[in-house]
Amino acid sequence: AGMFTLVFRGTNICNSSQDDDLSTTENNGMDSRFCTFRDSLATVYFMLLGQIGPDEIDGSTVGKVIYAIFMFIVVILLTNVLIAIVTDSYNHIKSSKAQQVFWYNKFAQITEVEILSDFLHKCKC
Secondary structure, three states, rough: OHHHHHHHOHHHHHHEEEEEEEOOOOOOOOHHHOOOOHHHHHHHHHHHHHOOHHHHHHOOHHHHHHHHHHHHHHHHHHHHHHHHHHHHHHHHHHHHHHHHHHHHHHHHHHHHHHHHHHHHHHHHH
């Protein structure tokens, strides 16, 4: 949001409307949404949701490039979050399964020792 604000703040779009309400888009188009940090933050949030595309950003090539970089970074970050969630779930299941195998083997060993002990007492060897 800060990058968009810095890019658009010095343009004619933001400088031409010096009134109190810079967030209106009727006169200036889509780009006036990036003139203040607050409006820029809200617009970036809606970009993240996919409601604003690069075609709606008028007149600024730099703005379109930053939009493309933003969307690329968002995809990478969300992919990393997905990988972290899947890895955590796998490790949780793996440790749970390891605990089950440990107790099954311990039970099998105790059972084997008991059977051998009973056999030796009956045999009196």
